[in-house]
Amino acid sequence: MAINWYPGHMKKTNELIRENLKIVDLVIEIVDARIPYSSRNPILKEISANKHHIIVMNKSDLADSRISELWKKEYTKDNTRCIMYNSTKDSTAKFFNSINDIADEILLKYKKKGFFNRQLKAMVVGIPNVGKSTFINRIAKRKGAATGDKPGVTKGKQWIKVKNGIDLLDTPGILWPKIETDIQGYNLACTGAIREEILNKNDIATYIVEFLNKNYKDYLVKKYQIETGDKETYAIIDDIARRNGCILKGDELDYERVSRLIINDFRSGKLGKITMEKPENA
Ligand SMILES: Nc1nc2c(ncn2[C@@H]2O[C@H](COP(=O)(O)OP(=O)(O)O)[C@@H](O)[C@H]2O)c(=O)[nH]1
Ligand SMILES: [Mg+2]
Incomplete structure:
Protein backbone atom coordinates (compact mmCIF):
# COMPACT_ATOMS: atom_id res chain seq x y z
CA MET A 1 0.00 0.00 0.00
CA ALA A 2 1.55 3.22 -1.13
CA ILE A 3 1.00 5.84 1.49
CA ASN A 4 2.63 9.14 1.12
CA TRP A 5 3.70 10.12 4.61
CA TYR A 6 5.12 13.56 5.01
CA PRO A 7 8.79 12.85 4.47
CA GLY A 8 9.94 16.09 6.08
CA HIS A 9 7.91 15.38 9.15
CA MET A 10 9.12 11.82 9.33
CA LYS A 11 12.75 12.78 9.04
CA LYS A 12 12.40 15.35 11.77
CA THR A 13 10.70 12.99 14.22
CA ASN A 14 13.13 10.19 13.46
CA GLU A 15 16.00 12.52 14.22
CA LEU A 16 14.31 13.65 17.40
CA ILE A 17 13.83 10.05 18.55
CA ARG A 18 17.43 9.16 17.72
CA GLU A 19 18.64 12.22 19.58
CA ASN A 20 16.55 11.51 22.68
CA LEU A 21 17.33 7.81 22.65
CA LYS A 22 20.97 8.57 23.15
CA ILE A 23 20.31 9.87 26.63
CA VAL A 24 17.80 7.33 27.92
CA ASP A 25 18.33 4.00 29.66
CA LEU A 26 14.94 2.51 29.02
CA VAL A 27 12.70 2.60 25.96
CA ILE A 28 8.99 2.18 26.63
CA GLU A 29 7.39 1.16 23.38
CA ILE A 30 3.63 1.56 23.31
CA VAL A 31 1.93 -0.93 21.02
CA ASP A 32 -1.76 -1.38 20.21
CA ALA A 33 -2.82 -4.77 21.62
CA ARG A 34 -5.39 -5.13 18.81
CA ILE A 35 -2.69 -4.94 16.14
CA PRO A 36 0.54 -5.93 17.90
CA TYR A 37 2.42 -6.38 14.66
CA SER A 38 1.38 -3.37 12.58
CA SER A 39 1.58 -0.91 15.44
CA ARG A 40 5.34 -1.40 15.66
CA ASN A 41 8.04 -0.07 13.41
CA PRO A 42 11.16 -2.20 13.08
CA ILE A 43 13.27 0.93 12.80
CA LEU A 44 12.99 1.27 16.57
CA LYS A 45 15.00 -1.89 17.12
CA GLU A 46 17.73 -0.46 14.94
CA ILE A 47 17.88 2.91 16.62
CA SER A 48 17.48 1.65 20.17
CA ALA A 49 19.91 -1.24 20.15
CA ASN A 50 21.62 -1.76 23.53
CA LYS A 51 18.81 -0.08 25.43
CA HIS A 52 16.55 -1.83 27.87
CA HIS A 53 13.23 -2.21 26.21
CA ILE A 54 9.69 -2.77 27.45
CA ILE A 55 6.72 -3.28 25.17
CA VAL A 56 3.51 -1.99 26.65
CA MET A 57 0.59 -3.64 24.89
CA ASN A 58 -1.80 -0.80 25.41
CA LYS A 59 -5.58 -0.81 24.91
CA SER A 60 -5.47 -4.40 26.10
CA ASP A 61 -8.99 -3.82 27.42
CA LEU A 62 -10.14 -3.76 23.79
CA ALA A 63 -8.15 -6.80 22.69
CA ASP A 64 -8.85 -10.54 22.68
CA SER A 65 -7.05 -11.75 25.81
CA ARG A 66 -6.46 -15.23 24.39
CA ILE A 67 -4.45 -13.77 21.50
CA SER A 68 -2.79 -11.22 23.78
CA GLU A 69 -1.24 -14.11 25.71
CA LEU A 70 0.30 -15.45 22.50
CA TRP A 71 1.78 -12.06 21.69
CA LYS A 72 3.13 -11.67 25.17
CA LYS A 73 5.05 -14.91 24.73
CA GLU A 74 6.23 -13.86 21.30
CA TYR A 75 7.50 -10.48 22.50
CA THR A 76 9.10 -11.60 25.74
CA LYS A 77 12.44 -12.39 24.15
CA ASP A 78 15.84 -10.91 23.53
CA ASN A 79 15.90 -8.94 26.79
CA THR A 80 12.58 -7.41 25.98
CA ARG A 81 9.74 -7.22 28.47
CA CYS A 82 6.11 -7.19 27.49
CA ILE A 83 3.06 -6.28 29.56
CA MET A 84 -0.63 -5.89 28.87
CA TYR A 85 -1.88 -2.48 29.89
CA ASN A 86 -4.91 -0.26 29.90
CA SER A 87 -3.68 3.30 30.18
CA THR A 88 -7.10 4.63 31.03
CA LYS A 89 -7.47 2.38 34.07
CA ASP A 90 -4.57 0.24 35.22
CA SER A 91 -2.51 1.06 38.28
CA THR A 92 0.89 2.65 37.98
CA ALA A 93 2.19 -0.21 40.15
CA LYS A 94 1.32 -2.70 37.43
CA PHE A 95 3.74 -0.92 35.16
CA PHE A 96 6.49 -0.18 37.67
CA ASN A 97 6.47 -3.72 39.07
CA SER A 98 7.26 -5.01 35.62
CA ILE A 99 10.43 -2.91 35.40
CA ASN A 100 11.60 -2.89 39.03
CA ASP A 101 14.47 -5.27 38.46
CA ILE A 102 15.63 -3.44 35.33
CA ALA A 103 15.55 -0.18 37.26
CA ASP A 104 17.52 -1.66 40.15
CA GLU A 105 20.12 -3.05 37.78
CA ILE A 106 20.60 0.26 35.98
CA LEU A 107 20.75 2.34 39.17
CA LEU A 108 23.22 -0.08 40.71
CA LYS A 109 25.43 0.25 37.66
CA TYR A 110 25.44 4.02 38.12
CA LYS A 111 26.21 3.71 41.82
CA LYS A 112 29.16 1.49 41.05
CA LYS A 113 30.46 4.21 38.80
CA GLY A 114 30.04 6.72 41.60
CA PHE A 115 26.77 8.33 40.51
CA PHE A 116 24.63 8.05 43.61
CA ASN A 117 21.96 10.54 42.67
CA ARG A 118 21.63 9.65 39.07
CA GLN A 119 18.10 8.91 37.89
CA LEU A 120 17.07 6.27 35.41
CA LYS A 121 15.89 8.02 32.27
CA ALA A 122 13.04 6.54 30.28
CA MET A 123 11.26 7.54 27.11
CA VAL A 124 7.94 6.60 25.56
CA VAL A 125 7.71 5.91 21.84
CA GLY A 126 4.93 4.69 19.57
CA ILE A 127 2.86 5.31 16.47
CA PRO A 128 0.10 7.96 16.44
CA ASN A 129 -3.02 7.38 18.53
CA VAL A 130 -1.64 4.31 20.29
CA GLY A 131 -2.04 5.99 23.69
CA LYS A 132 1.37 7.56 24.35
CA SER A 133 0.00 10.69 26.01
CA THR A 134 -2.57 8.75 27.99
CA PHE A 135 0.14 6.39 29.22
CA ILE A 136 2.48 9.23 30.21
CA ASN A 137 -0.28 11.03 32.05
CA ARG A 138 -1.24 7.82 33.80
CA ILE A 139 2.15 6.89 35.14
CA ALA A 140 3.00 10.51 35.92
CA LYS A 141 -0.37 10.74 37.70
CA ARG A 142 -1.27 13.80 35.68
CA LYS A 143 -4.79 14.65 34.76
CA GLY A 144 -5.32 15.83 31.22
CA ALA A 145 -2.14 17.83 31.05
CA ALA A 146 -1.40 18.30 27.41
CA THR A 147 1.55 16.24 26.41
CA GLY A 148 2.95 17.84 23.31
CA ASP A 149 3.72 15.19 20.79
CA LYS A 150 3.92 17.31 17.70
CA PRO A 151 7.48 17.31 16.52
CA GLY A 152 9.31 20.39 17.55
CA VAL A 153 6.60 21.73 19.84
CA THR A 154 8.45 21.29 23.08
CA LYS A 155 11.66 23.21 23.35
CA GLY A 156 14.29 21.67 25.54
CA LYS A 157 13.82 18.48 27.44
CA GLN A 158 11.39 18.19 30.27
CA TRP A 159 11.73 15.31 32.66
CA ILE A 160 8.93 14.13 34.89
CA LYS A 161 9.74 12.30 38.12
CA VAL A 162 7.42 9.34 37.83
CA LYS A 163 8.86 7.24 40.62
CA ASN A 164 11.80 7.22 42.99
CA GLY A 165 14.80 6.88 40.78
CA ILE A 166 12.94 7.11 37.50
CA ASP A 167 12.56 10.15 35.25
CA LEU A 168 10.41 10.08 32.16
CA LEU A 169 10.86 12.32 29.16
CA ASP A 170 7.71 14.38 28.92
CA THR A 171 7.55 14.26 25.12
CA PRO A 172 6.92 10.90 23.48
CA GLY A 173 8.70 9.90 20.32
CA ILE A 174 6.43 9.37 17.36
CA LEU A 175 7.11 6.36 15.19
CA TRP A 176 5.58 6.15 11.75
CA PRO A 177 3.70 3.00 10.93
CA LYS A 178 5.57 0.93 8.41
CA ILE A 179 3.00 -0.38 5.99
CA GLU A 180 4.05 -3.28 3.83
CA THR A 181 0.71 -4.80 2.91
CA ASP A 182 -2.86 -3.65 2.35
CA ILE A 183 -3.92 -5.71 5.35
CA GLN A 184 -1.54 -3.78 7.60
CA GLY A 185 -2.86 -0.53 6.17
CA TYR A 186 -6.43 -1.52 6.91
CA ASN A 187 -5.61 -2.79 10.39
CA LEU A 188 -3.99 0.53 11.20
CA ALA A 189 -6.93 2.42 9.75
CA CYS A 190 -9.44 0.36 11.77
CA THR A 191 -7.79 1.30 15.03
CA GLY A 192 -7.41 4.94 14.05
CA ALA A 193 -3.63 4.97 13.70
CA ILE A 194 -3.84 6.35 10.18
CA ARG A 195 -6.35 8.85 9.02
CA GLU A 196 -9.48 8.28 7.06
CA GLU A 197 -8.27 10.61 4.37
CA ILE A 198 -5.85 7.89 3.40
CA LEU A 199 -8.30 5.01 3.37
N1 LIG B 1 -9.74 1.76 25.77
C1 LIG B 1 -8.55 2.35 25.86
N2 LIG B 1 -8.36 3.56 25.27
C2 LIG B 1 -7.14 4.13 25.37
C3 LIG B 1 -6.07 3.51 26.08
N3 LIG B 1 -4.99 4.33 26.01
C4 LIG B 1 -5.38 5.40 25.28
N4 LIG B 1 -6.67 5.30 24.90
C5 LIG B 1 -7.44 6.25 24.05
O1 LIG B 1 -6.82 6.30 22.77
C6 LIG B 1 -6.91 7.60 22.21
C7 LIG B 1 -5.53 8.10 21.80
O2 LIG B 1 -4.74 8.29 22.96
P1 LIG B 1 -3.52 9.33 23.01
O3 LIG B 1 -2.90 9.19 24.35
O4 LIG B 1 -3.96 10.67 22.59
O5 LIG B 1 -2.57 8.71 21.87
P2 LIG B 1 -1.16 9.27 21.32
O6 LIG B 1 -1.45 9.86 19.98
O7 LIG B 1 -0.29 8.07 21.19
O8 LIG B 1 -0.64 10.25 22.31
C8 LIG B 1 -7.58 8.46 23.27
O9 LIG B 1 -8.96 8.55 22.95
C9 LIG B 1 -7.39 7.67 24.56
O10 LIG B 1 -8.39 7.90 25.51
C10 LIG B 1 -6.30 2.22 26.68
O11 LIG B 1 -5.43 1.58 27.27
N5 LIG B 1 -7.56 1.70 26.52
MG1 LIG C 1 -0.37 12.27 22.16
Whole structure:
Protein backbone atom coordinates (compact mmCIF):
# COMPACT_ATOMS: atom_id res chain seq x y z
CA MET A 1 0.00 0.00 0.00
CA ALA A 2 1.55 3.22 -1.13
CA ILE A 3 1.00 5.84 1.49
CA ASN A 4 2.63 9.14 1.12
CA TRP A 5 3.70 10.12 4.61
CA TYR A 6 5.12 13.56 5.01
CA PRO A 7 8.79 12.85 4.47
CA GLY A 8 9.94 16.09 6.08
CA HIS A 9 7.91 15.38 9.15
CA MET A 10 9.12 11.82 9.33
CA LYS A 11 12.75 12.78 9.04
CA LYS A 12 12.40 15.35 11.77
CA THR A 13 10.70 12.99 14.22
CA ASN A 14 13.13 10.19 13.46
CA GLU A 15 16.00 12.52 14.22
CA LEU A 16 14.31 13.65 17.40
CA ILE A 17 13.83 10.05 18.55
CA ARG A 18 17.43 9.16 17.72
CA GLU A 19 18.64 12.22 19.58
CA ASN A 20 16.55 11.51 22.68
CA LEU A 21 17.33 7.81 22.65
CA LYS A 22 20.97 8.57 23.15
CA ILE A 23 20.31 9.87 26.63
CA VAL A 24 17.80 7.33 27.92
CA ASP A 25 18.33 4.00 29.66
CA LEU A 26 14.94 2.51 29.02
CA VAL A 27 12.70 2.60 25.96
CA ILE A 28 8.99 2.18 26.63
CA GLU A 29 7.39 1.16 23.38
CA ILE A 30 3.63 1.56 23.31
CA VAL A 31 1.93 -0.93 21.02
CA ASP A 32 -1.76 -1.38 20.21
CA ALA A 33 -2.82 -4.77 21.62
CA ARG A 34 -5.39 -5.13 18.81
CA ILE A 35 -2.69 -4.94 16.14
CA PRO A 36 0.54 -5.93 17.90
CA TYR A 37 2.42 -6.38 14.66
CA SER A 38 1.38 -3.37 12.58
CA SER A 39 1.58 -0.91 15.44
CA ARG A 40 5.34 -1.40 15.66
CA ASN A 41 8.04 -0.07 13.41
CA PRO A 42 11.16 -2.20 13.08
CA ILE A 43 13.27 0.93 12.80
CA LEU A 44 12.99 1.27 16.57
CA LYS A 45 15.00 -1.89 17.12
CA GLU A 46 17.73 -0.46 14.94
CA ILE A 47 17.88 2.91 16.62
CA SER A 48 17.48 1.65 20.17
CA ALA A 49 19.91 -1.24 20.15
CA ASN A 50 21.62 -1.76 23.53
CA LYS A 51 18.81 -0.08 25.43
CA HIS A 52 16.55 -1.83 27.87
CA HIS A 53 13.23 -2.21 26.21
CA ILE A 54 9.69 -2.77 27.45
CA ILE A 55 6.72 -3.28 25.17
CA VAL A 56 3.51 -1.99 26.65
CA MET A 57 0.59 -3.64 24.89
CA ASN A 58 -1.80 -0.80 25.41
CA LYS A 59 -5.58 -0.81 24.91
CA SER A 60 -5.47 -4.40 26.10
CA ASP A 61 -8.99 -3.82 27.42
CA LEU A 62 -10.14 -3.76 23.79
CA ALA A 63 -8.15 -6.80 22.69
CA ASP A 64 -8.85 -10.54 22.68
CA SER A 65 -7.05 -11.75 25.81
CA ARG A 66 -6.46 -15.23 24.39
CA ILE A 67 -4.45 -13.77 21.50
CA SER A 68 -2.79 -11.22 23.78
CA GLU A 69 -1.24 -14.11 25.71
CA LEU A 70 0.30 -15.45 22.50
CA TRP A 71 1.78 -12.06 21.69
CA LYS A 72 3.13 -11.67 25.17
CA LYS A 73 5.05 -14.91 24.73
CA GLU A 74 6.23 -13.86 21.30
CA TYR A 75 7.50 -10.48 22.50
CA THR A 76 9.10 -11.60 25.74
CA LYS A 77 12.44 -12.39 24.15
CA ASP A 78 15.84 -10.91 23.53
CA ASN A 79 15.90 -8.94 26.79
CA THR A 80 12.58 -7.41 25.98
CA ARG A 81 9.74 -7.22 28.47
CA CYS A 82 6.11 -7.19 27.49
CA ILE A 83 3.06 -6.28 29.56
CA MET A 84 -0.63 -5.89 28.87
CA TYR A 85 -1.88 -2.48 29.89
CA ASN A 86 -4.91 -0.26 29.90
CA SER A 87 -3.68 3.30 30.18
CA THR A 88 -7.10 4.63 31.03
CA LYS A 89 -7.47 2.38 34.07
CA ASP A 90 -4.57 0.24 35.22
CA SER A 91 -2.51 1.06 38.28
CA THR A 92 0.89 2.65 37.98
CA ALA A 93 2.19 -0.21 40.15
CA LYS A 94 1.32 -2.70 37.43
CA PHE A 95 3.74 -0.92 35.16
CA PHE A 96 6.49 -0.18 37.67
CA ASN A 97 6.47 -3.72 39.07
CA SER A 98 7.26 -5.01 35.62
CA ILE A 99 10.43 -2.91 35.40
CA ASN A 100 11.60 -2.89 39.03
CA ASP A 101 14.47 -5.27 38.46
CA ILE A 102 15.63 -3.44 35.33
CA ALA A 103 15.55 -0.18 37.26
CA ASP A 104 17.52 -1.66 40.15
CA GLU A 105 20.12 -3.05 37.78
CA ILE A 106 20.60 0.26 35.98
CA LEU A 107 20.75 2.34 39.17
CA LEU A 108 23.22 -0.08 40.71
CA LYS A 109 25.43 0.25 37.66
CA TYR A 110 25.44 4.02 38.12
CA LYS A 111 26.21 3.71 41.82
CA LYS A 112 29.16 1.49 41.05
CA LYS A 113 30.46 4.21 38.80
CA GLY A 114 30.04 6.72 41.60
CA PHE A 115 26.77 8.33 40.51
CA PHE A 116 24.63 8.05 43.61
CA ASN A 117 21.96 10.54 42.67
CA ARG A 118 21.63 9.65 39.07
CA GLN A 119 18.10 8.91 37.89
CA LEU A 120 17.07 6.27 35.41
CA LYS A 121 15.89 8.02 32.27
CA ALA A 122 13.04 6.54 30.28
CA MET A 123 11.26 7.54 27.11
CA VAL A 124 7.94 6.60 25.56
CA VAL A 125 7.71 5.91 21.84
CA GLY A 126 4.93 4.69 19.57
CA ILE A 127 2.86 5.31 16.47
CA PRO A 128 0.10 7.96 16.44
CA ASN A 129 -3.02 7.38 18.53
CA VAL A 130 -1.64 4.31 20.29
CA GLY A 131 -2.04 5.99 23.69
CA LYS A 132 1.37 7.56 24.35
CA SER A 133 0.00 10.69 26.01
CA THR A 134 -2.57 8.75 27.99
CA PHE A 135 0.14 6.39 29.22
CA ILE A 136 2.48 9.23 30.21
CA ASN A 137 -0.28 11.03 32.05
CA ARG A 138 -1.24 7.82 33.80
CA ILE A 139 2.15 6.89 35.14
CA ALA A 140 3.00 10.51 35.92
CA LYS A 141 -0.37 10.74 37.70
CA ARG A 142 -1.27 13.80 35.68
CA LYS A 143 -4.79 14.65 34.76
CA GLY A 144 -5.32 15.83 31.22
CA ALA A 145 -2.14 17.83 31.05
CA ALA A 146 -1.40 18.30 27.41
CA THR A 147 1.55 16.24 26.41
CA GLY A 148 2.95 17.84 23.31
CA ASP A 149 3.72 15.19 20.79
CA LYS A 150 3.92 17.31 17.70
CA PRO A 151 7.48 17.31 16.52
CA GLY A 152 9.31 20.39 17.55
CA VAL A 153 6.60 21.73 19.84
CA THR A 154 8.45 21.29 23.08
CA LYS A 155 11.66 23.21 23.35
CA GLY A 156 14.29 21.67 25.54
CA LYS A 157 13.82 18.48 27.44
CA GLN A 158 11.39 18.19 30.27
CA TRP A 159 11.73 15.31 32.66
CA ILE A 160 8.93 14.13 34.89
CA LYS A 161 9.74 12.30 38.12
CA VAL A 162 7.42 9.34 37.83
CA LYS A 163 8.86 7.24 40.62
CA ASN A 164 11.80 7.22 42.99
CA GLY A 165 14.80 6.88 40.78
CA ILE A 166 12.94 7.11 37.50
CA ASP A 167 12.56 10.15 35.25
CA LEU A 168 10.41 10.08 32.16
CA LEU A 169 10.86 12.32 29.16
CA ASP A 170 7.71 14.38 28.92
CA THR A 171 7.55 14.26 25.12
CA PRO A 172 6.92 10.90 23.48
CA GLY A 173 8.70 9.90 20.32
CA ILE A 174 6.43 9.37 17.36
CA LEU A 175 7.11 6.36 15.19
CA TRP A 176 5.58 6.15 11.75
CA PRO A 177 3.70 3.00 10.93
CA LYS A 178 5.57 0.93 8.41
CA ILE A 179 3.00 -0.38 5.99
CA GLU A 180 4.05 -3.28 3.83
CA THR A 181 0.71 -4.80 2.91
CA ASP A 182 -2.86 -3.65 2.35
CA ILE A 183 -3.92 -5.71 5.35
CA GLN A 184 -1.54 -3.78 7.60
CA GLY A 185 -2.86 -0.53 6.17
CA TYR A 186 -6.43 -1.52 6.91
CA ASN A 187 -5.61 -2.79 10.39
CA LEU A 188 -3.99 0.53 11.20
CA ALA A 189 -6.93 2.42 9.75
CA CYS A 190 -9.44 0.36 11.77
CA THR A 191 -7.79 1.30 15.03
CA GLY A 192 -7.41 4.94 14.05
CA ALA A 193 -3.63 4.97 13.70
CA ILE A 194 -3.84 6.35 10.18
CA ARG A 195 -6.35 8.85 9.02
CA GLU A 196 -9.48 8.28 7.06
CA GLU A 197 -8.27 10.61 4.37
CA ILE A 198 -5.85 7.89 3.40
CA LEU A 199 -8.30 5.01 3.37
CA ASN A 200 -11.93 5.64 2.73
CA LYS A 201 -14.49 5.17 5.50
CA ASN A 202 -16.72 2.77 3.58
CA ASP A 203 -13.76 0.57 2.72
CA ILE A 204 -12.62 0.51 6.35
CA ALA A 205 -16.10 -0.45 7.54
CA THR A 206 -16.32 -3.16 4.87
CA TYR A 207 -12.97 -4.51 5.99
CA ILE A 208 -14.15 -4.62 9.63
CA VAL A 209 -17.36 -6.47 8.77
CA GLU A 210 -15.50 -8.92 6.57
CA PHE A 211 -12.93 -9.55 9.29
CA LEU A 212 -15.60 -10.03 11.95
CA ASN A 213 -17.69 -12.28 9.76
CA LYS A 214 -14.67 -14.51 9.36
CA ASN A 215 -13.22 -14.36 12.87
CA TYR A 216 -15.79 -13.07 15.33
CA LYS A 217 -19.14 -13.83 13.70
CA ASP A 218 -20.95 -14.06 17.03
CA TYR A 219 -20.02 -10.49 17.91
CA LEU A 220 -21.53 -9.21 14.69
CA VAL A 221 -24.74 -11.16 15.14
CA LYS A 222 -25.10 -10.20 18.78
CA LYS A 223 -24.35 -6.52 18.48
CA TYR A 224 -26.51 -5.82 15.43
CA GLN A 225 -29.15 -8.50 15.89
CA ILE A 226 -28.77 -9.71 12.34
CA GLU A 227 -28.53 -13.05 10.59
CA THR A 228 -25.28 -13.42 8.73
CA GLY A 229 -25.76 -16.89 7.24
CA ASP A 230 -23.79 -17.18 4.02
CA LYS A 231 -24.42 -13.57 3.17
CA GLU A 232 -21.89 -11.45 1.33
CA THR A 233 -20.23 -8.68 3.30
CA TYR A 234 -22.19 -6.04 1.37
CA ALA A 235 -25.50 -7.66 2.22
CA ILE A 236 -24.53 -7.78 5.88
CA ILE A 237 -23.70 -4.08 5.81
CA ASP A 238 -27.10 -3.37 4.22
CA ASP A 239 -28.75 -5.28 7.07
CA ILE A 240 -26.79 -3.34 9.67
CA ALA A 241 -27.82 -0.09 7.98
CA ARG A 242 -31.53 -1.05 7.99
CA ARG A 243 -31.37 -2.25 11.58
CA ASN A 244 -29.92 1.04 12.68
CA GLY A 245 -32.10 3.33 10.64
CA CYS A 246 -29.26 4.47 8.42
CA ILE A 247 -31.63 5.37 5.62
CA LEU A 248 -31.72 8.38 3.36
CA LYS A 249 -34.65 10.01 1.61
CA GLY A 250 -36.21 7.73 -0.98
CA ASP A 251 -35.31 4.61 1.02
CA GLU A 252 -31.68 4.60 -0.02
CA LEU A 253 -29.22 3.28 2.52
CA ASP A 254 -26.95 5.79 4.20
CA TYR A 255 -23.56 4.17 3.78
CA GLU A 256 -21.71 7.13 5.21
CA ARG A 257 -23.62 6.79 8.47
CA VAL A 258 -23.50 3.03 8.76
CA SER A 259 -19.77 3.04 8.03
CA ARG A 260 -19.18 5.62 10.75
CA LEU A 261 -21.30 3.53 13.14
CA ILE A 262 -19.39 0.31 12.44
CA ILE A 263 -16.00 2.02 12.78
CA ASN A 264 -17.00 3.68 16.05
CA ASP A 265 -18.45 0.48 17.47
CA PHE A 266 -15.23 -1.32 16.62
CA ARG A 267 -12.92 1.35 18.06
CA SER A 268 -14.86 1.77 21.28
CA GLY A 269 -15.00 -1.96 21.96
CA LYS A 270 -18.79 -2.11 21.61
CA LEU A 271 -18.45 -4.95 19.15
CA GLY A 272 -16.38 -6.95 21.62
CA LYS A 273 -12.75 -7.57 22.44
CA ILE A 274 -11.05 -8.08 19.13
CA THR A 275 -7.48 -8.67 18.00
CA MET A 276 -6.78 -8.39 14.30
CA GLU A 277 -3.32 -9.96 14.16
CA LYS A 278 -1.88 -13.22 15.44
CA PRO A 279 1.78 -14.16 15.83
CA GLU A 280 3.06 -15.91 12.73
CA ASN A 281 3.36 -19.38 14.23
CA ALA A 282 0.21 -19.28 16.32
N1 LIG B 1 -9.74 1.76 25.77
C1 LIG B 1 -8.55 2.35 25.86
N2 LIG B 1 -8.36 3.56 25.27
C2 LIG B 1 -7.14 4.13 25.37
C3 LIG B 1 -6.07 3.51 26.08
N3 LIG B 1 -4.99 4.33 26.01
C4 LIG B 1 -5.38 5.40 25.28
N4 LIG B 1 -6.67 5.30 24.90
C5 LIG B 1 -7.44 6.25 24.05
O1 LIG B 1 -6.82 6.30 22.77
C6 LIG B 1 -6.91 7.60 22.21
C7 LIG B 1 -5.53 8.10 21.80
O2 LIG B 1 -4.74 8.29 22.96
P1 LIG B 1 -3.52 9.33 23.01
O3 LIG B 1 -2.90 9.19 24.35
O4 LIG B 1 -3.96 10.67 22.59
O5 LIG B 1 -2.57 8.71 21.87
P2 LIG B 1 -1.16 9.27 21.32
O6 LIG B 1 -1.45 9.86 19.98
O7 LIG B 1 -0.29 8.07 21.19
O8 LIG B 1 -0.64 10.25 22.31
C8 LIG B 1 -7.58 8.46 23.27
O9 LIG B 1 -8.96 8.55 22.95
C9 LIG B 1 -7.39 7.67 24.56
O10 LIG B 1 -8.39 7.90 25.51
C10 LIG B 1 -6.30 2.22 26.68
O11 LIG B 1 -5.43 1.58 27.27
N5 LIG B 1 -7.56 1.70 26.52
MG1 LIG C 1 -0.37 12.27 22.16
